[in-house]
Structure formats: C-alpha cells, structure tokens
Amino acid sequence: MSLIVIGSVAFDALETPFGKTDKIVGGAASYISLSSSYFVKPVNLVAVVGGDFLKSDIELFQEHGVDTAGLQIKENEKSFFWSGRYFNDMNSRETLVTELNVLGDFDPIIPEAYQNCEYLMLGNLAPQVQRTVIERLQNRPKLIVMDTMNFWMDIAYDELVKTIALVDVLSINDEEARQLSGEYSLVKAARKIMAMGPKYLIIKKGEHGALLFGQNEIFYAPALPLEDVFDPTGAGDTFAGGFIGYLAKAGDVSFNNMKSAVIHGSAMASFCVEKFGTERLVNLSQEEIDARVQMFADLVRF
Amino acid sequence: MSLIVIGSVAFDALETPFGKTDKIVGGAASYISLSSSYFVKPVNLVAVVGGDFLKSDIELFQEHGVDTAGLQIKENEKSFFWSGRYFNDMNSRETLVTELNVLGDFDPIIPEAYQNCEYLMLGNLAPQVQRTVIERLQNRPKLIVMDTMNFWMDIAYDELVKTIALVDVLSINDEEARQLSGEYSLVKAARKIMAMGPKYLIIKKGEHGALLFGQNEIFYAPALPLEDVFDPTGAGDTFAGGFIGYLAKAGDVSFNNMKSAVIHGSAMASFCVEKFGTERLVNLSQEEIDARVQMFADLVRF
Numbered sequence: 337m338s339l340i341v342i343g344s345v346a347f348d349a350l351e352t353p354f355g356k357t358d359k360i361v362g363g364a365a366s367y368i369s370l371s372s373s374y375f376v377k378p379v380n381l382v383a384v385v386g387g388d389f390l391k392s393d394i395e396l397f398q399e400h401g402v403d404t405a406g407l408q409i410k411e412n413e414k415s416f417f418w419s420g421r422y423f424n425d426m427n428s429r430e431t432l433v434t435e436l437n438v439l440g441d442f443d444p445i446i447p448e449a450y451q452n453c454e455y456l457m458l459g460n461l462a463p464q465v466q467r468t469v470i471e472r473l474q475n476r477p478k479l480i481v482m483d484t485m486n487f488w489m490d491i492a493y494d495e496l497v498k499t500i501a502l503v504d505v506l507s508i509n510d511e512e513a514r515q516l517s518g519e520y521s522l523v524k525a526a527r528k529i530m531a532m533g534p535k536y537l538i539i540k541k542g543e544h545g546a547l548l549f550g551q552n553e554i555f556y557a558p559a560l561p562l563e564d565v566f567d568p569t570g571a572g573d574t575f576a577g578g579f580i581g582y583l584a585k586a587g588d589v590s591f592n593n594m595k596s597a598v599i600h601g602s603a604m605a606s607f608c609v610e611k612f613g614t615e616r617l618v619n620l621s622q623e624e625i626d627a628r629v630q631m632f633a634d635l636v637r638f
Numbered sequence: 639m640s641l642i643v644i645g646s647v648a649f650d651a652l653e654t655p656f657g658k659t660d661k662i663v664g665g666a667a668s669y670i671s672l673s674s675s676y677f678v679k680p681v682n683l684v685a686v687v688g689g690d691f692l693k694s695d696i697e698l699f700q701e702h703g704v705d706t707a708g709l710q711i712k713e714n715e716k717s718f719f720w721s722g723r724y725f726n727d728m729n730s731r732e733t734l735v736t737e738l739n740v741l742g743d744f745d746p747i748i749p750e751a752y753q754n755c756e757y758l759m760l761g762n763l764a765p766q767v768q769r770t771v772i773e774r775l776q777n778r779p780k781l782i783v784m785d786t787m788n789f790w791m792d793i794a795y796d797e798l799v800k801t802i803a804l805v806d807v808l809s810i811n812d813e814e815a816r817q818l819s820g821e822y823s824l825v826k827a828a829r830k831i832m833a834m835g836p837k838y839l840i841i842k843k844g845e846h847g848a849l850l851f852g853q854n855e856i857f858y859a860p861a862l863p864l865e866d867v868f869d870p871t872g873a874g875d876t877f878a879g880g881f882i883g884y885l886a887k888a889g890d891v892s893f894n895n896m897k898s899a900v901i902h903g904s905a906m907a908s909f910c911v912e913k914f915g916t917e918r919l920v921n922l923s924q925e926e927i928d929a930r931v932q933m934f935a936d937l938v939r940f
Contacts, residue, residue, distance in 0.1 A: 425822055520727055522845075523863045543824075544846035547863060556937045558858035561825045561849060595940035635858045636938040638897035 339376050339584045340450050340477075341368045342469050343459020343573070344439060345383040345407065346416035349432075350612060352567050353424055360613040361393050363416060364459030364483065367570035369402045370617040371577025371604045372457070374625060375585040377401030380450045382469060384438045387411035396618060405447040413438045426565045427542060446472045455584040458482040459573060463492055463499040470502055479589050481505040482534075483576050486512050501533035504589075507576050509540045522547060523554075536594065538579070540572055548598050550591040557598045558635050560606045560628075567612045571605040574617060578604030603628040641678050641886045642752055642779075643670045644771050645761020645875070646741055647685040647709065648718035651734075652914060654869050655726055662915040663695050665718060666761030666785065669872035671704045672919040673879025673906045674759070676927060677887040679703030682752045684771060686740045689713035698920060707749040715740045728867045729844060748774045757886040760784040761875060765794055765801040772804055781891050783807040783882050784836075785874065788814050803835035806891075809878050811842045824849060825856075838896065840881070842874055850900050852893040859900045860937050862908045862930075869914045873907040876919060880906030905930040 348362030365383045373379050379402045385394075387410065394404055419433035442465055456477040458466040466482060482503040488496045489512065500506055506529065510522060517525035526537050526549040537549040543565070548555040579594075579601035586593055606628060607616045645667030652659045667685045675681050681704045689712065696706055721735035744767055758779040760768040768784060784805040790798045791814065802808055808831065812824060819827035828839050828851040839851040843861075850857040881896075881903035888895055908930060909918045 521865055521867075523865045541846065544843065545858075545860075554863055554937060555940065556847075556860035556863070557940075558847075558860070558938070561856055561858070563823055563825045565823075592940075599940055633940075635856060636860070638857065638859075638894075638901055638935075 338380065338450075338453040339372060339455040339457065339580065340380045340382060340406075340446070340453045340469070341365050341372065341457045341459060341577070342382040342444060342466065343368055343457075343461055344416050345381070345385050345389070346418060346439075347388075348569060348613060349417075349419040350567055350569055351421040352426070353422070354564070354566050355612070357612050359417070361396075362418065362569065362613055364461070364570075364573045366397075366614055367573035367608065367617065368457055368459050368577035368580075369397060370400055370614055371574040371601075371608070372581030372584070373400040373402055374604070374620060374622070375578070375581030375600070378403040379581075380406060380447075380453060382406035382444050382446060382450070384408040384410060384442050386414040386438045389415050400618065403449075406445060406450060408445060410438050420569075422568065426568055444469050444472070451475075454478040454587075455580055456480045457576060457580045458499075458503065459576065460485050463488050463496040467495070467499040467502065470499075479504050479580070479583060481507060481576065481580050483507045483572065484512075486515055489515050497532060500529075503534055505536040505538065505594075506534040507538040507540065507572070507579070509542070509572065513537070513539045536591075538598065540575065542568075542571075546575070546598055546602060548594055550594075553591050555591075555595045555598060557595075557602050558632065559602060560631060560635065562606065562609065565609045568609050569613060571608050574608040575601040575605040577601070599629060599632050600625075603632055640682065640755040641674060641757040641759065641882060642682045642684060642708075642748075642755045642771070643667050643674065643759045643761060643879070644684040644746060644768065645670055645759075645763055646718050647683070647687050647691070648720060648741075649690075650871060650915060651719075651721040652869055652871055653723040654728070655724070656866070656868050657914070659914050661719070663698075664720065664871060664915055666763070666872075666875045668699075668916055669875035669910065669919065670759055670761050670879035670882075671699060672702055672916055673876040673903075673910070674883030674886070675702040675704055676906070676922060676924070677880070677883030677902070680705040681883075682708060682749075682755060684708035684746050684748060684752070686710040686712060686744045688716040688740045691717050702920065705751075708747060708752055710747060712740050722871075724870065728870055746771050746774070753777070756780040757882055758782045759878060759882045760801075760805065761878065762787050765790050765798040769797075769801045769804065781806050781882070781885060783809060783878065785809045785878050786814075788817055791817050799834060802831075805836055807838040807840065807896075808836040809840040809842065809874070809881070811844070811874065815839070815841045838893075840900065842877065844870075844873075848877070848900055848904060850896055852896075855893050857893075857897045857900060859897075859904050860934065861904060862933060862937065864908065864911065867911045870911050871915060873910050876910040877903040877907040879903070901931060901934050902927075905934055
C-alpha cells in the first residue's frame with residue numbers, strides 16, 4: 337500500500353468571483369498528497385521548493401502523514417509560483433503569472449526508503465521529469481497513474497507520448513482527450529489513447545463528472561451538483577489523490593475497485609472546491625468523507 | 639394511464655457531418671408520440687399538419703398505437719417545415735429555413751374521447767397554445783409535463799411564465815435553465831425555476847446526461863457514451879416521450895419512479911440519435927429497450 341506522489345509543490349495566488357488570495361500553498365503534488373493522505377499513510381512525496389517555503393507548511397504536510405524526505409529545499413531559490421483568475425462561469429481561467437523558479441531544472445530524487453513502492457502517482461509536470469521517476473525506481477510499481485495537461489501536448493508532445501506509454505492509468509480532461517486523440521467522440525478518443533499504452537483512461541468533465549474507460553468497460557461517475565464552486569483550483573489533482581489513495585488502501589486494482597476509487601476521488605474533489613486552495617482538504621473527517629461518498633451513491637441510484 | 643401529447647408534427651430537412659436528408663417527418667410531437675408508444679397505448683395526439691403530409695406517415699403513427707383523432711389536417715395549407723445544419727461537434731446547429739405554415743394559427747382541438755386523460759405532455763410549442771390545451775381539458779390531469787426552449791424565453795417570456803406556473807414537471811436544457819433563472823449554478827437555477835411553479839425540473843445536458851430536481855432531492859442520470867451521434871434532432875423530445883410514457887405505464891408519479899422514468903427517457907434518446915430523424919424510433923423491440931436500460935444501470939453501478 338506504499339504510495340509515491342510526484343508533482344509541483346508551489347505557491348498560488350488566486351482570484352475568483354468570490355474573492356482573492358495572497359500566495360497560498362498550491363501545486364499538483366500538494367493537492368494529491370493531502371487528498372490521498374485520507375486513505376493511506378505515509379504518502380511519500382517527491383517534489384522541490386525554494387527557501388521561501390514555510391517550515392510550518394512543510395509541517396502541515398507531515399501532520400497529514402506526508403513523508404517529506406523526498407521534498408528538496410533549495411534555500412537560495414524561490415518556489416514555483418502561479419497566479420490565475422477565474423471567470424464567472426468558473427470553467428475558464430486566465431494565467432496572470434507563471435514563475436518556474438525551482439521547477440525549471442527539477443531533478444527528482446527518490447529516497448532509498450521510497451523504493452519498492454507499489455503505487456506511483458505522477459502529478460502534472462514536464463513528462464520527461466515524470467518519466468525520470470519511473471526510471472529511478474528499482475522495481476516497477478504495481479500501478480502507475482499519470483495526470484497531465486494540454487500545455488505538454490502543445491510544447492512536448494513526443495516526450496509526453498513516451499511517458500504515457502509507460503503508465504497504467506492516464507487522467508486528463510475532456511478537451512485534453514480530444515486534443516490528444518484528434519477525436520471528438522470520447523469513446524473514440526479513449527480507444528485511441530489507450531492504444532498509446534494505458535490500460536485505463538479517466539476523462540474528467542468538471543461539473544459533468546468523470547468517465548473511466550477500461551478495455552471493454554465504461555463507468556460514469558457523476559459530479560455532485562453544487563450551489564457554488566468557490567475555487568476550482570486543484571480539483572483534478574484532489575480527484576487523482578483520492579483515486580490512487582483509495583486503490584492503495586484497498587490494494588485492489590481491478591476495474592470494479594477503480595469505479596469506487598473514481599467515486600472517492602470525486603468526493604474529495606467536491607470538498608476541494610468549497611474553499612480556497614487546500615483549505616478544505618486539511619480539515620476533513622472520515623465521517624464527512626463517508627457521508628459525501630454516500631451522497632454520490634444516492635445521486636445515481638434508481 | 640391515458641396520455642395526451644401535443645406539439646408540432648412537421649417536416650424537417652437535416653444536414654449532419656454524416657449526410658443529409660430531404661423532407662422527413664419531424665416535430666416534437668412526432669418524436670414524443672413514437673417514443674411514448676413503447677410504454678403506453680393509445681397515445682392521444684393533438685397536432686396540426688397540412689395537405690402535404692402523407693397518409694402513409696399518419697398510418698405509421700397509427701401502427702405504433704398513436705390515436706390521430708386530434709391531428710387536424712388542413713388540406714389547403716402546408717405543414718410546418720424546419721431545415722437545419724449541425725456542425726462537427728453536433729452540439730451546435732444553425733437554422734437554414736423555418737416555415738411556420740399551419741403552425742402559425744394552430745388552435746388545438748381536444749377530441750371528446752381524449753378528455754379525462756391522466757397524463758399530459760406539452761411538447762415544444764408557443765406557450766399560449768400549450769396553455770390552451772390545459773384550459774380545454776375538463777379535469778386537470780394527474781401529471782402535466784412541459785418541454786420548451788430558449789426561443790420562447792426570448793420572444794414570449796410572459797406567456798411562458800404563465801404556462802410554466804401550471805405544470806408539474808418542466809424539461810429544458812442547461813443553457814435554457816441558466817437563461818430562464820439568471821443563475822449559472824444549476825442547483826440555484828433549479829430552485830428559482832421550481833419557485834415559478836413546477837414541483838420537478840429536468841435539466842437536459844446532452845452528452846453529459848440529465849438532472850432531475852425534486853423539492854429536496856436530486857437525481858443524476860448519465861448519458862450513454864456513444865461512438866457517434868448520427869443526428870441529434872429530436873433527442874430531447876424522445877427523452878420526454880420515454881419519460882412520460884414510463885410514468886403513465888407505471889401510474890406512479892413519485893420521485894423514485896421519476897428516476898426510472900428519466901433513465902428510460904435517456905435510453906430512448908440514445909436510440910434516436912443513432913439514425914436520421916425518427917428512423918430508429920419506428921423500429922425498436924422491447925428487448926432492445928430493456929438491454930439499453932440495463933446498460934445505463936451498469937454504467938453507474940459501483
């Protein structure tokens with residue numbers, strides 16, 4: 337049940353119709369780690385931050401059972417920083433600032449204690465860096481899940497395809513699935529993308545839920561209809577964290593168990609969007625999670 | 639279990655990325671009648687056509703258990719005609735031709751034998767005409783379901799609101815729900831729209847399924863992920879026909895039964911889009927319908 341999570345740990349400054357934040361903790365690996373920590377401990381984090389990252393923020397990860405032995409701290413550099421503004425519909429956003437900083441030459445180090453992990457979550461990062469992590473593990477994990485985004489399809493397509501070929505589960509959104517496959521029909525897109533390597537494909541559709549494709553099976557997970565989406569940042573990463581955390585806890589990577597994992601990931605994501613950044617994710621109880629999963633079950637039962 | 643269906647019976651000329659048709663039978667009431675006929679017979683049709691409508695097309699309705707006593711035939715006029723072209727994504731379309739013809743001064747006549755019907759389906763039409771049908775029934779039906787579209791929100795808002803106030807279930811798509819309520823969140827939109835009268839609201843989301851809202855309950859029905867949508871014309875009407883047909887057959891208008899009705903409506907719509915116009919709807923077996931409903935059940939079970 338050991339889990340490695342790689343991705344960005346960063347600062348975000350966010351603006352939504354509901355308000356704005358100064359620099360707060362963000363980054364794919366932050367959301368994934370916190371989300372998966374509700375299912376499995378320790379979560380073995382591989383990431384890099386600068387000297388500007390607060391000790392108290394690292395301690396917050398540790399308090400949630402995140403092992404930070406693989407978190408490099410470059411004292412004389414700055415953490416990755418992203419600033420963005422969401423429009424009224426919350427489905428579109430514009431990037432205001434991107435400062436790569438320490439992420440520009442990120443060379444992931446896998447602590448010896450992380451070796452022989454069974455579950456590997458590759459959060460959104462340059463695909464060559466994601467691949468480096470796979471190469472630096474002495475044994476191939478039982479399950480490798482990869483998240484990526486359109487940015488890498490635009491600027492690093494060949495590297496992306498090489499990494500996708502190595503993973504078991506790919507997680508992208510509907511527009512990205514269409515871009516990657518050149519197909520509008522998601523059924524056709526899934527077939528083409530799975531032919532690139534992954535045995536399973538998750539297509540995230542935001543407020544419309546998510547689809548899980550296996551070789552000959554499809555599962556449709558709803559999204560919870562929400563009064564308000566306060567801040568969508570990190571929802572996809574939180575989904576991924578819940579998904580792989582649930583699988584790692586159960587130690588079962590069958591399609592049937594992946595269905596439940598998708599629901600648990602969706603439940604975690606539905607919490608994430610209720611507050612800014614990781615705020616809601618650091619204060620969840622098992623009872624709240626169980627109740628939310630039950631809401632998903634009730635939503636589709638007929 | 640008696641059902642009245644009102645709406646347009648018309649000619650359509652369609653163009654999709656897969657091909658084009660000459661004038662074929664279309665119109666909301668055509669799709670609704672054929673779809674509901676797989677659940678309940680007779681379907682009591684109230685509509686108007688011109689002298690150009692073929693006797694063989696009327697007989698096709700009759701062969702499916704549609705009572706055409708309420709179908710006015712204006713021999714010296716022409717049937718309503720709509721021509722449209724779908725774009726590659728099948729989610730957007732442009733209207734090429736609209737000829738109101740007999741629909742311009744449609745005055746619905748309710749045959750005496752249709753009185754005391756328990757279920758009334760108001761297919762998309764001018765809201766004042768929809769309301770006339772309610773007023774011409776001697777007793778209020780047990781359940782009135784209304785479908786409408788953004789067109790009436792634009793040009794006949796006051797009439798539309800008056801009619802919506804009289805119905806039990808309103809069926810519209812997500813963009814229409816947002817337009818009608820002025821709310822982006824569908825949860826907030828549903829609350830506002832139900833405050834206008836309907837006890838239940840169905841929000842159709844095309845390839846993303848449908849939401850059924852009750853006073854304190856929500857149900858999320860998936861759409862079947864399809865290889866290809868051949869022709870989306872009439873899918874919403876076919877959905878409505880399956881929905882009210884299922885309810886009329888069961889004689890049960892509880893929220894719980896409405897969930898199953900939404901699934902049956904979705905299943906019927908998934909057939910509709912497989913071929914041009916009503917082609918797939920006139921050749922369905924009970925076994926095919928049962929198998930399709932089972933696919934919906936499998937799609938969301940975890």
